[in-house]
Amino acid sequence: DAKTTQPTSMDCAEGRAANLPCNHSTISGNEYVYWYRQIHSQGPQYIIHGLKNNETNEMASLIITEDRKSSTLILPHATLRDTAVYYCIVRVSEEQNFVFGPGTRLSVLP
Amino acid sequence: GAVVSQHPSRVICKSGTSVKIECRSLDFQATTMFWYRQFPKQSLMLMATSNEGSKATYEQGVEKDKFLINHASLTLSTLTVTSAHPEDSSFYICSAIAAADTQYFGPGTRLTVL
16 A cells, blocks of 8 residues: 555646645655656656655655655746646655555646 | 556457566666556555566565566566456556666556456
8 A cells, every 4th residue: 555645636826836745754864855747648757855854856845844744846936837746755764665546646737 | 756667558359368477677777677556546455576687576465377477687577367358448557666776667557358
């Protein structure tokens, strides 16, 4: 079973920031938080991952709470192309496979 | 990021035939690759872990004699769906671990069994 819970769906206006929450209250100290997204009929695309500290790259920012029980993926200026299902996954780095939950279906509206 | 390719992207076959799907890591070597299956409006489900030079590890409920996996080199894993039936119609996705423990996914193969 997935170790994360996410809202089923969210809407965001084009050009605005999209904030996608994820709860992982049972996360262990050595588990990373990964975010992927899947655009319809394509393979999942890696976005970002982190352990404790907040992370930022060219695609997004990842904010992890101090107790690590939840995190937020931020797309700073959402575009129509960001419409996708976003998956939050926790994984121990030494383990190999990911367990995907249902994710959040983000719709970016014009 | 690292690139993983799959071939073919789409295949239609008759019931009872076998279909082979290839997964390649294009710019890195991968000792471990994964095969997932995704039915419409559902999330990805891990089928098996493919290890270069050794037997694949299958998840519970996945028939190893029906879904044959071969990982003969550090850049290629193949999944063969043997004696395919309509219920095997699905979106098959592979992935590979690149540097920094990040998993990169292929674009997927849509299999339709008539």
